[in-house]
Amino acid sequence: MPRCVIAEDESLLREALLQQLSLAWPELEIAAACDDGGSALEAIATHQPDVVFLDIRMPGLSGLEVAAAMTEVSPHSQIVFVTAYNQYAIDAFEKGAVDYLLKPITQDRLLATVKRLQMRALTGAIDLQAVSALVRQLSGGPADVPKPAPLVWITASVGTETRLIMVDDIAYFQADSKYTVVMTAEGESLLRKPIRDLLQVLDNSMFKQIHRSTIVNLRAIASISRDDSGKGLVRLKTRPETLSVSQPFMVLFRNM
Numbered sequence: 001m002p003r004c005v006i007a008e009d010e011s012l013l014r015e016a017l018l019q020q021l022s023l024a025w026p027e028l029e030i031a032a033a034c035d036d037g038g039s040a041l042e043a044i045a046t047h048q049p050d051v052v053f054l055d056i057r058m059p060g061l062s063g064l065e066v067a068a069a070m071t072e073v074s075p076h077s078q079i080v081f082v083t084a085y086n087q088y089a090i091d092a093f094e095k096g097a098v099d100y101l102l103k104p105i106t107q108d109r110l111l112a113t114v115k116r117l118q119m120r121a122l123t124g125a126i127d128l129q130a131v132s133a134l135v136r137q138l139s140g141g142p143a144d145v146p147k148p149a150p151l152v153w154i155t156a157s158v159g160t161e162t163r164l165i166m167v168d169d170i171a172y173f174q175a176d177s178k179y180t181v182v183m184t185a186e187g188e189s190l191l192r193k194p195i196r197d198l199l200q201v202l203d204n205s206m207f208k209q210i211h212r213s214t215i216v217n218l219r220a221i222a223s224i225s226r227d228d229s230g231k232g233l234v235r236l237k238t239r240p241e242t243l244s245v246s247q248p249f250m251v252l253f254r255n256m
Helices: 011-024 037-047 063-073 087-095 107-123 128-139 195-199 247-254
Strands: 003-007 029-034 051-055 078-083 099-102 153-158 161-166 170-176 179-184 187-191 207-211 214-217 221-226 232-236 242-245
Touching: 003 011, 003 037, 011 029, 011 107, 029 037, 037 051, 037 063, 037 207, 037 247, 051 063, 063 078, 063 128, 063 247, 078 107, 087 099, 099 107, 170 195, 195 214, 207 242, 207 247, 214 242, 232 247, 242 247
Parallel strands: 003 029, 003 051, 051 078, 078 099
Antiparallel strands: 153 161, 153 187, 170 179, 170 214, 179 187, 207 214, 221 232, 232 242
């Protein structure tokens, strides 16, 4: 049975796509349905799916960043971008080797996409160079939605005390159930916000996800090494502990 991974951060759209796929492609097995780019990348590396449906705009890693990593992490997976992008992106898709679905997704369009995916699976041909070229083109194109200004400071709790912490002083964030542990040189604080919400407001040029539960400040990194299994190890400038980088995320560091 063919397998797929779905990555869509909006729960209603994700559930709708699952239902539509069950009708358009009944034999397709859903290996994972993810709500952010980091968990999607790890699911893709684990399951090696035949097809990946990627929302372009997601918290943390975008669909484009996940697709760029996939050329090494899961090179045989076909990609379908799910997008509400403008005409610039549509023109790029039409010339590329990657399929796309426009939001809101219609069943007719999905059926046509499924047929193309099935035909490409028979040929076994995935043009990785064309995928990489398309990702680069889309990454450098005009954005249709302006991004909000990145977070500058946060308030976090230490016991009964509430502290104001400048974001630049944070070494890393670590998920802790529905909350997030904030680590600075002085120690840890507790932020009453899940790590997934932080991914949407941090400066993604300086704060990088290295695991589905960890975001690190690039300014705080002293070194990155790799063990024999391909996993990474981050050493920090101001903290004694080391942080693990899951294997799929090492690809993103190599491309930086």
